Amino acid sequence: MSAFDAIVVGGGVIGTQAAYHLFKEGLEVALVERYDIADGTSSHCDAVVLIGDKMPGIDTEQGYASIQRFKEIVQEVPYDFEFKVRGLLYVCETEPEMEAAAGYVADQVRDGYDMQMLDTKDILAREPYLAKDLIGGFWSSADATLNPYKLCYALVNHMRAQGAKIYDRTNVTGVLLDEKRRVKGVETDRGTLLAKNVINCGGAWAPELARMAGCDLPIQPRKGLCLISEKAFPICSQKVQEFGYMMSKFEGINFTRNVSERVARTNVAMVIEPTDADNFILGGNREFKGFDISAEIESIQAIAERGIRFFPILREMNLIRAYAGVRPYMPDHLPVVSEVDNVPGYYIAAGHEGDGISLSAITGKMIAQLVTGKPTDFNIDKLKYSRLQKGGKSIEQ
Amino acid sequence: MNEHRDDDVLICRCEEVTLGEIREAIQNGARTVTGVKRRTRAGMGLCQGRTCERLVQQILRAELGNAPEEIGTSTVRPPVRPVSFGSLVGDEGGKL
Numbered sequence: 248m249s250a251f252d253a254i255v256v257g258g259g260v261i262g263t264q265a266a267y268h269l270f271k272e273g274l275e276v277a278l279v280e281r282y283d284i285a286d287g288t289s290s291h292c293d294a295v296v297l298i299g300d301k302m303p304g305i306d307t308e309q310g311y312a313s314i315q316r317f318k319e320i321v322q323e324v325p326y327d328f329e330f331k332v333r334g335l336l337y338v339c340e341t342e343p344e345m346e347a348a349a350g351y352v353a354d355q356v357r358d359g360y361d362m363q364m365l366d367t368k369d370i371l372a373r374e375p376y377l378a379k380d381l382i383g384g385f386w387s388s389a390d391a392t393l394n395p396y397k398l399c400y401a402l403v404n405h406m407r408a409q410g411a412k413i414y415d416r417t418n419v420t421g422v423l424l425d426e427k428r429r430v431k432g433v434e435t436d437r438g439t440l441l442a443k444n445v446i447n448c449g450g451a452w453a454p455e456l457a458r459m460a461g462c463d464l465p466i467q468p469r470k471g472l473c474l475i476s477e478k479a480f481p482i483c484s485q486k487v488q489e490f491g492y493m494m495s496k497f498e499g500i501n502f503t504r505n506v507s508e509r510v511a512r513t514n515v516a517m518v519i520e521p522t523d524a525d526n527f528i529l530g531g532n533r534e535f536k537g538f539d540i541s542a543e544i545e546s547i548q549a550i551a552e553r554g555i556r557f558f559p560i561l562r563e564m565n566l567i568r569a570y571a572g573v574r575p576y577m578p579d580h581l582p583v584v585s586e587v588d589n590v591p592g593y594y595i596a597a598g599h600e601g602d603g604i605s606l607s608a609i610t611g612k613m614i615a616q617l618v619t620g621k622p623t624d625f626n627i628d629k630l631k632y633s634r635l636q637k638g639g640k641s642i643e644q
Numbered sequence: 645m646n647e648h649r650d651d652d653v654l655i656c657r658c659e660e661v662t663l664g665e666i667r668e669a670i671q672n673g674a675r676t677v678t679g680v681k682r683r684t685r686a687g688m689g690l691c692q693g694r695t696c697e698r699l700v701q702q703i704l705r706a707e708l709g710n711a712p713e714e715i716g717t718s719t720v721r722p723p724v725r726p727v728s729f730g731s732l733v734g735d736e737g738g739k740l
Contacts, residue, residue: 551732
């Protein structure tokens with residue numbers, strides 16, 4: 248039986264960041280992962296660390312803070328994870344999209360973020376292989392990219408070299424509580440681990456871990472599909488997204504696109520980015536299909552169709568792999584980063600949906616602040632577990 | 645895989661991954677074909693592991709002595725061979 252200050256459950260981007268930040272605070276940390284490090288969503292997603300896909304307010308505030316924290320982590324950890332700040336280009340097909348984009352950019356600029364509207368000439372200057380009939384878009388300079396599974400390996404390799412305990416291929420089977428429902432540790436299939444703090448970083452699988460501590464968590468798996476191109480010359484040099492992506496991500500945004508039935512049915516919006524290996528990741532969509540991550544032909548075709556609409560040169564390029572993953576979806580689009588009030592010592596950091604890579608650095612930092620009793624970098628009352636009630640809706644709604 | 649082979653032998657030709665890099669990935673916790681793939685890119689190239697997957701399995705077996713069912717295979721995903729985005733959509737540009 249081993250004793251620690253904190254046990255982090257889940258070896259994806261959120262868990263490895265939480266463990267790293269706790270370790271950095273001088274705590275004795277154990278990281279427990281059921282399979283291999285980065286085996287779930289963190290190796291079945293794309294690679295972006297964006298603010299320009301987030302709602303104005305705390306969503307963007309966290310995203311920006313996370314990017315700044317990543318810049319420090321690059322200096323702290325002696326392993327590369329392909330982090331680069333290279334910006335984000337949005338493109339618009341129609342006037343209503345341009346109007347919605349202008350409203351979004353105005354809100355973000357008012358909050359102090361560097362975003363600017365662009366016309367056709369501007370977007371073609373940035374990305375010459377874009378379709379020539381697009382009417383404009385906008386640019387956000389702060390946005391970044393990284394390789395999520397390399398990030399996990401970098402943090403784990405660094406922690407392991409410094410003496411942290413990494414229990415991969417170790418399945419948590421129960422949470423140990425004392426008579427006052429205070430956390431005492433976890434049971435695993437490889438024995439008992441003791442700690443007064445347990446952090447659930449299970450992502451889409453967080454609800455089953457939460458149930459072990461008697462907590463309901465309304466996270467659902469939301470599937471996203473990505474296509475990988477063959478290696479090629481740079482057909483794009485940064486993340487490029489159609490503004491309609493915002494519509495596939497959030498409900499209740501007021502514009503509709505002129506797309507084929509297939510694209511509408513599969514909820515596809517064009518997102519593309521170059522990788523360090525000179526492949527391109529083309530996406531994407533969001534669908535509720537449980538934990539099924541098969542790559543369905545209709546979704547593949549819809550993503551290809553939408554990709555070609557914005558980057559006609561893709562027509563001649565080859566697809567080498569299609570893969571899907573599940574994102575941990577929260578009904579109110581905000582993660583839980585919080586201690587659970589009636590289970591002292593039990594923390595949850597999960598429910599980031601498609602923002603987990605982006606927000607992992609600041610989430611890890613805030614978990615370390617919560618566990619060590621320090622003030623968080625900014626007010627995260629909206630991320631509290633206590634906002635949830637039965638049915639999974641936020642109390643405010 | 646002969647244990648006396650040099651670390652600089654190329655295993656994955658598409659992504660130019662050497663035996664030494666694969667051995668290092670195993671030291672860093674890779675236990676499966678997929679674990680090696682994510683840590684080294686072996687099998688991520690144009691042929692999607694058709695050439696190197698059997699070699700990677702043999703290296704894992706030689707280094708760890710674990711069973712074939714533990715080593716596994718990489719996950720099979722479409723397409724079965726490279727296919728142009730254009731042919732996926734059809735000539736009418738998506739009006740399938």
